[in-house]
Amino acid sequence: MVDQLPNRGREAEMLQSMGLQTMEDLFIDIPADVRFKEELPLRGPQSEEEIIADARRLLGSNVDMGARPSFIGAGLYRNYVPAAVFQLVTRGEFLTAYTPYQPEVSQGMLQAMWEFQTLISELVGLPVANLSLYDGSTAAAEALTCAVRVHNRKASQSNTVYVSELIPPDKMSVMENYCQGAEIIIKTLKHNADGTLDLGGLKEAAGSCGVYLEQPNPLGILDEGLITVKDIIGANTALIVGVQPVSLGIVEAPGHYGADIVVGEGQPLGSPVTGGGPLYGIFACTKPYLRLMPGRIVGRSIDVDGKEAYCLTLSTREQHIRRHRATSNICTNETLIALMGAMHMALLGPDGLRDLAQRNLAACQRTKEILSTTKGIEIVHTAHHFNEFAIRVPGSAKDCLNYLDDNGIIGGFDLSTWYPESKDQILVTATDQTTLRDIEVLSAQLAMWSMHQGVSA
């Protein structure tokens, strides 16, 4: 504690220079009836080394995914973050800066975020990107409210948006919380038995304010049908596509098949999973959405000498100026994590990103190939998958995952958590970090599980 307070021991001197006697004199304006009568009932202070020791013990009891064969993803993906990214992002000039309100002394982060905007813009194929929202779920939610702001006046289905029925309930809940204040009605879009979007049913979404779909979808399926969606819903309904950014190394950028807004969970590019946060939400759009979009944006400008300079721009959309008429309440965002994403993209280059995407695709494909020959295991959807796919197991998914866990494997995600009727389905995730041995161990244990369940060899 002492090592954080430079003025310990100088209190009397400082108080005296103000004509005060005790620290208590600094708080005479706080009435007695709202004061704590006693010390806070908390543990005593610790030294740095004691804190580290406790942190090692507590965090050490958590099970790292990398410590065993792990096949859990479902929106967050194990990846490798290059060493230089961690080294640079902890530089104090980045780490300990606030939002760049004084551009003259914040050119570094401003330029880095302008570059990030460019990278995201190129990645998703749209002209405008902001410098991050909180995560993939809030980016999707803010995209829906943005679409309503832009299209509501001309919409035949006013205040209405359509969302894929496959969207995980936790993400759906975030969308509902963000949408309910504007009284936005969220309707769902059906899928075919093969896991692809029912394009016939999509016609009813035409005339609404927006449609939210994911590519790959929550079951890992790369759905070719999405390239026709914009033609079906028309110019006055926003097509919003949620992406896994790494996939865009090989998968067509949604901006090139008609997306008006692209959002996504940025984590797989540049950031570890970190227990679910901090992450960064990607938000990019076409120009008609620019002035009604959420979040901070950096613009390139000039200084008084005409020299190139950067600053925050289009702030009149934001809460500190527009107050209750702002496009969003967002203020603090995920700049530093977005910076990690930019650094990772710079190291990869588009070719490296293509290779990384291909490794993820191949890891998924290899896992699928091996599990498709594993006794008792059925691959639920015949499709092109990225990162993950659903399997059907004998017995319940929950019991199967417990069995795998007892045998040192994080086997995947119990799909009945999302879709209650899918009691025997597991979402199995493979990434660039998945090894052949991991897959073989999973396959062997799934075969054992099937045998225990009475599936004959």
Next chain:
Amino acid sequence: MSHLFNHNGANDTGYSQPPGLTCVNEATVPSGLVRQHSARWPRLSEPEMVRHYTWLSKRNFGIDTGFYPLGSCTMKHNPRVNEVIAQLPGIADIHPHQPEHHLQGLLSIFYEMQHMLEICAGMDQVTLQPVAGAQGEFTAIRCIQEYFRQRGEDQRTKVIVPDSAHGTNPASAAMCGFEIVEIPSLADGRMDLAALAAVADETTAAMMITNPNTLGLFEADIKEASQIVHDAGGQMYYDGANFNAILGITSPGLMGFDAVHFNLHKTFSQPHGGGGPGSGPIGVKAQLAPFLPGPLAARRSPTAQESVTAVDDYWYHWHQPEHSIGKVQQWHGNAGAVIRCWAYYRRYGSGLKTMSEHAVLNANYLRHAIHREAKKEGVSHLFVDGAETDVAKHEFTLSMQPAKDALGISAMDVAKGLLDKGYMAPTVYFPLVVPECMMIEPTETESKDTLDTFAEQFVEVLQTDAETLHAAPVTTPVRRVDEVYAARNLCLRHPFEDSE
């Protein structure tokens, strides 16, 4: 200038990656989905990448660079042990959907943080899920909204905010669908109880206020305000942006509040990272607890089997509140930030009060030092206190209106002059109720010497002629940036088209 897009790099492939797994059938994407247009940014080799970002970092000002008295932002030193802990095994490579017995350490830290914040705020239940202060505000107002809906009080459609409130307050309440009722502050910047009483009625859902307020003054009438709102049937919301002033001295609970958000990136030293990540937990009284977003960390006695791997005398588990509003972030919030702030809390423990005392000591000392130096140099007529008070709390405001009237020197001119002296500028033009406002918050981690020197330099800026100040800054990487040009000539990405 170093530009990412001017590097030529090694164009053919990115940093060396291991080969992918070999498949029986080639792994492909559907033919109609094959990416047709490659993205157009260069690949940087590691030496180029390291140098580019190091160069950028040198063009950026952080707390590590120098004094950062940005009012309302609590720019305190970020202890480095927090960063070391965040890199230990057991956090980066953890998935939020792993089973509870994989996450006992994380859950125990979550529980400890919830409990600590409950005690500091005088609240009954805390959730760590909101990832920023503004999201905390939104979450708490959503809980209040559902609370009234369940009670059949749908007519409570209004949220009261003082005109000095942070912009996020009205923005967050409006996002929930509430109508905003703004009440004016008194001439001295404090809350106007009569104005509050005049608007609080059966349509009031909540009042949102921060205390100390945005002028750095403690609202001594806060209990009366709570009484007025509660008598009208509304709930009281505490904006925790200024929590650094009162830890261990008073609490929102003691003041009569029903809900509060914390900015862990302010009070508990999560580094702000140039704009984030933050963490914005909220605490609520018992009547609102069933509506919190879930899951929360909870604990019980372990079974015999569990006690073998338990981290202490308890078994930690997730708990879903009964009438939860659902989720505001898809996972469990910014766990990485919570870990860092846990390390910060452990450093102070029950001594958190000392931290707040020093924050208030430093703010008052700096205020006195600025007045002292100004008097000595004969420039004390160039500014006035933003609010009349004997003591400020963690921050204070000055109005530069006299300097503007006498010499044409604005608050922005002074701010830019301070940049030339090697400081980050204070917050300017907020709160709006103080003309030509400068809002100064030194925090507890600045030494007396730093404060004395800053006071001298501040006065030196005031002694500088207007023409020089209008031209400031001149020592920074760029000079005054044309924000109007940026808005009129929008350039939001690198124009590859032009350079090809």
